[in-house]
Structures are given as C-alpha cells and as structure tokens.
Amino acid sequence: MKIAFLLFLCINLHAEARYWQQELDYKIDVQLNDRNNTLNGNLELVYKNNSGDTLHYIWFHLWPNAYKDFSTPWARQLRKEFSAGPVRTEKGYIENLDFKVDGSRVRIAYAPESFEMVQLLLSEPLLPGKSVRISTPFVTRLPKYTSRSGYSRNQFFICQWYPKPAVYDRKGWHPMPYLEQGEFYSEFGNFEVNITLPAQYVVGASGIMTNNEELEMYREIGRNNNSYKKYVFYKNKNEQKLKTLNFKADSVHDFAWFANKHFVIRYDTLMLSSKKSIDVFSFSRSFVNSSWNNSTKFIKDAVIKYSSWIGEYPYPVVAAVEGPENNSSGGMEYPMITLITSPHSDTQSLDALIAHEVGHNWFYGIVGSNERNNPWMDEGINTFFAFRYEAEKYRSNSSIWDGMQADYKHLSTDEFLNRMYRSISSYFYNTPISTESTGFANKGDYGFVVYTKTAQWMHMLQQAMGKEKFDAGIKHYYNTWKFRHPYPEDFKQAMEEASDLNLDDMFNLLKKRGNF
Numbered sequence: 001m002k003i004a005f006l007l008f009l010c011i012n013l014h015a016e017a018r019y020w021q022q023e024l025d026y027k028i029d030v031q032l033n034d035r036n037n038t039l040n041g042n043l044e045l046v047y048k049n050n051s052g053d054t055l056h057y058i059w060f061h062l063w064p065n066a067y068k069d070f071s072t073p074w075a076r077q078l079r080k081e082f083s084a085g086p087v088r089t090e091k092g093y094i095e096n097l098d099f100k101v102d103g104s105r106v107r108i109a110y111a112p113e114s115f116e117m118v119q120l121l122l123s124e125p126l127l128p129g130k131s132v133r134i135s136t137p138f139v140t141r142l143p144k145y146t147s148r149s150g151y152s153r154n155q156f157f158i159c160q161w162y163p164k165p166a167v168y169d170r171k172g173w174h175p176m177p178y179l180e181q182g183e184f185y186s187e188f189g190n191f192e193v194n195i196t197l198p199a200q201y202v203v204g205a206s207g208i209m210t211n212n213e214e215l216e217m218y219r220e221i222g223r224n225n226n227s228y229k230k231y232v233f234y235k236n237k238n239e240q241k242l243k244t245l246n247f248k249a250d251s252v253h254d255f256a257w258f259a260n261k262h263f264v265i266r267y268d269t270l271m272l273s274s275k276k277s278i279d280v281f282s283f284s285r286s287f288v289n290s291s292w293n294n295s296t297k298f299i300k301d302a303v304i305k306y307s308s309w310i311g312e313y314p315y316p317v318v319a320a321v322e323g324p325e326n327n328s329s330g331g332m333e334y335p336m337i338t339l340i341t342s343p344h345s346d347t348q349s350l351d352a353l354i355a356h357e358v359g360h361n362w363f364y365g366i367v368g369s370n371e372r373n374n375p376w377m378d379e380g381i382n383t384f385f386a387f388r389y390e391a392e393k394y395r396s397n398s399s400i401w402d403g404m405q406a407d408y409k410h411l412s413t414d415e416f417l418n419r420m421y422r423s424i425s426s427y428f429y430n431t432p433i434s435t436e437s438t439g440f441a442n443k444g445d446y447g448f449v450v451y452t453k454t455a456q457w458m459h460m461l462q463q464a465m466g467k468e469k470f471d472a473g474i475k476h477y478y479n480t481w482k483f484r485h486p487y488p489e490d491f492k493q494a495m496e497e498a499s500d501l502n503l504d505d506m507f508n509l510l511k512k513r514g515n516f
C-alpha cells in the first residue's frame with residue numbers, strides 16, 4: 001500500500017516536472033480616440049521563459065492587420081467560406097510599432113507574406129528561467145465592425161487589438177494569423193490595462209475594474225435596471241473630459257473591451273459554492289430586446305451549471321455584451337466577457353447562446369487548448385455542456401433540433417439527451433473530428449463536425465464510461481489542466497486516470513471519417 005502510493009507519487013511528480021509554460025505580465029495603456037476610431041497604446045510585457053530551451057526570437061501576433069486588405073488569411077477565408085469579403089473602404093491595422101527588449105531596440109522579421117506575425121530577433125539569447133522586458137508603442141486603426149472587432153457608430157468592440165506573443169509550448173512555436181473560425185491559441189498571463197477615453201462612455205472588459213467610484217456607479221445603476229422597474233443610464237458629470245479606467249485580469253490569455261455611451265448596465269452578484277461572491281454584469285444596447293432583461297439570470301445559471309459539472313468559476317467577474325445592431329454573427333468568447341451578436345428575441349435562444357459563450361470560459365478560457373489545431377477541444381466539448389444546459393432547463397434544443405416539435409417536458413434530462421443524440425446520429429458527417437480548423441471543406445462542415453459531431457461523440461464517451469466516471473473524468477481534466485495548454489492525449493489521459501478505463505477505442509473514433 002505504502003510502496004504503491006510512493007510509486008504513484010513519483011510518477012506524478014515526474015509528469016509534473018515535464019510540463020512548463022511561459023509566464024507573461026502585461027501592462028497596457030491605451031487611449032480611445034472616438035473621432036477617428038483609433039487606439040493609441042503602449043505595451044509593456046515581462047516575458048519569462050519557463051521552457052528548457054534557449055530562445056533566440058519571440059513570435060508576436062499583430063492581429064489588427066488581419067483587417068488590412070483582401071489578401072490576408074482572414075479575408076481569404078471569408079471569401080472561401082462565406083462568399084463575402086471585408087468592407088473595402090474601412091480597413092483596420094496596427095502601426096507605429098517600435099519593439100524594444102530590456103530598453104534596446106530589436107530587429108524584427110515578418111513571416112513571409114504576412115503582416116500578422118513578426119519575430120523579435122533577440123540580441124541576447126533568452127536562457128531557460130530568465131525574463132525579458134518587451135515594450136512597444138502602437139496605434140491600432142479599428143475597422144468598421146467586422147469579425148468581432150471594430151467600431152459601429154459610437155460603439156466600440158475592441159478585440160484583436162494589441163501586439164501579443166504567440167504560444168511557445170512543448171510542441172514549439174505557434175504563430176498563426178487571425179481567422180474567422182478556429183480562432184484562438186494564446187499564452188496565459190496577468191493583465192493590467194489602463195483605458196483612457198471620453199468620460200461619458202461605459203466600459204465592459206475582461207477583468208475587474210479597480211476604479212471604485214465608477215464600479216459602484218455601474219453596480220447601482222445595474223441593480224436598478226435588473227429589477228426591470230426603473231431604467232437608469234450612466235451619466236458622467238465631466239462630459240467633456242477624459243477618464244482612465246484600470247482593469248486587472250489574472251490567469252487569462254486574452255483581453256477584450258467594449259465601450260458605448262448608451263450601454264444599458266445590468267448587475268447582480270452570484271455566490272459560488274465555495275462562498276466566493278462574483279460580479280455579474282450585462283451590457284446591452286438598449287431596452288428594445290426585452291430578452292436581455294433576463295441576461296444576468298442566464299449568465300448566473302450558466303456559471304452555476306458549468307461550475308457544478310466541471311469546476312468552480314475562478315474569476316471575480318463574468319459579463320456579456322450585446323453586439324452591434326444589424327449583425328447576426330453569433331457569439332464570441334473572451335475571458336470573463338462574451339460578445340453576443342445576435343438578434344435573438346426569444347428567451348430560450350438567447351439563454352442558450354449566452355450559456356454557450358459563458359461556457360467558453362471553461363473550454364477555451366481556463367482550459368486553454370489549441371483551437372487552430374484541435375477546434376473540437378473547445379467548441380465541441382463546450383457544445384456538449386451547452387446542450388446539457390438547455391436540456392436541463394427546457395428539454396429542447398434551439399440550435400440543432402428545431403424540427404422536433406414534440407413536447408418532451410415529461411422526460412428526464414438524460415432521457416431527453418439520449419433521444420436527441422440518437423436522432424442526430426443520422427446526420428451525415430464526413431470529416432473526422434480530429435481535423436485541424438483549416439482542414440474543413442466549408443463553414444457548414446466545420447460547424448457540423450466540430451460542434452455537433454463532437455457533442456455526439458462526448459455523449460457516446462459518457463455512455464461508454466458511465467455518467468459518474470465521465471463526470472469525475474471531466475472534473476479531473478479541469479483540475480489538471482486549468483490555466484494550461486492541454487492536447488487531445490492529455491484529455492484522454494485525464495479521462496482514463498479518473499475512471500481506470502482504457503479509452504483507446506473511443507478516442508480512435510476522433511479520427512473516423514463518416515458517421516460513427
């Protein structure tokens with residue numbers, strides 16, 4: 001008994017020792033110019049090399065350049081998959097960069113035929129365990145709102161906006177251009193962001209605001225609006241002046257923010273089972289879409305369910321923002337804050353969409369897998385849980401199973417899900433789940449396989465393991481890989497460790513072409 005325990009401990013320690021991850025501390029000062037739709041920023045970043053390798057360069061992403069012209073990978077993907085292109089006259093890009101490492105200017109080298117990926121060529125090699133201080137000013141010209149970023153009238157959706165290191169992990173460097181689908185793989189870090197802008201704007205962002213007076217104002221207004229009785233808008237007395245809001249976000253791999261003078265703020269708190277209380281905000285455009293009256297409730301329900309199934313929500317705040325009007329591009333996840341761009345006016349659809357996007361805090365945000373290579377690991381696993389959420393609440397599904405008009409209220413959640421997955425197993429799938437995000441024939445194929453086929457496979461995995469072992473496996477996976485970068489083999493190992501089952505056959509199905 002004792003020996004076995006010691007052996008187990010040694011093996012575990014050995015496994016621990018092999019895993020490493022780079023460490024990033026960001027400080028970004030940024031000013032929004034709402035007249036010419038630009039950001040003036042300064043990035044300071046401490047980059048610690050925790051790998052065992054000596055680094056001679058560091059890859060950076062300059063993703064605002066995705067919106068630069070018609071030749072970028074994003075624009076090409078839009079044309080191929082969506083038969084559409086970016087608006088010709090209103091491009092976005094990043095300029096005025098001047099990268100310095102430990103105070104000295106460094107040479108840079110762009111990736112061939114790309115302005116979105118650049119190498120900082122270090123004059124001194126960065127040894128294992130050592131850090132460098134990287135800085136650069138930047139000016140980001142925002143595109144007219146497209147692909148989850150830009151301005152729309154006087155609303156600002158600030159995503160993909162600052163220079164950001166690519167991930168360096170046990171499989172090497174992962175420089176990649178921004179794409180419409182299979183979006184993210186980013187390095188975890190701590191962010192401190194100072195946002196300066198005209199005082200009358202309301203700002204929602206990844207992270208917690210440290211300006212107490214402003215935060216208290218949002219809470220008070222939000223509490224009022226959440227009661228649906230007395231609607232109040234934010235008003236700053238210093239209308240002409242600028243203000244600087246400070247946000248902090250720890251253990252996240254991206255930072256997004258949203259500014260609008262006329263946001264409707266809604267606010268509530270949520271007590272998690274550990275007795276930690278978190279802030280719940282929603283920011284909608286107006287009171288027109290009355291489904292948003294329930295938005296903080298939807299966010300709370302999603303956090304409660306996902307926390308109980310997977311592991312407790314670790315951040316101090318969770319929020320959802322309504323995207324621009326006349327746009328129905330769906331939702332997009334960012335850490336602690338999610339963008340909901342959908343005209344949904346029916347309550348269940350909005351609830352389901354918010355749950356899916358809030359759910360990405362777990363699979364994408366906290367468990368940071370590589371979406372470009374393994375999109376199923378965040379979209380598919382998340383879809384499985386979002387379907388469970390909708391099934392528990394409504395015994396129906398608003399996204400894939402609309403054709404079934406029958407009333408299933410009398411069924412248990414499990415019976416409902418069994419029936420639903422049995423029904424969708426007749427859908428035709430060709431591409432294997434394990435396909436990289438750029439390897440799908442079209443958007444439909446991507447959506448079907450990465451989301452639905454994976455959710456169906458997860459359900460099969462649950463059936464094969466038994467619900468108890470499956471749930472234990474998911475919790476074990478989360479606890480082992482939170483704030484880390486897992487690959488498919490790590491998911492398999494976690495599920496096997498927790499259940500003591502051999503799951504080779506189930507995981508081999510990920511490579512299967514056609515239906516299961």
Ligand SMILES: [Zn+2]
Nearest residue numbers: 356360379382
């Ligand atoms: Zn998603």
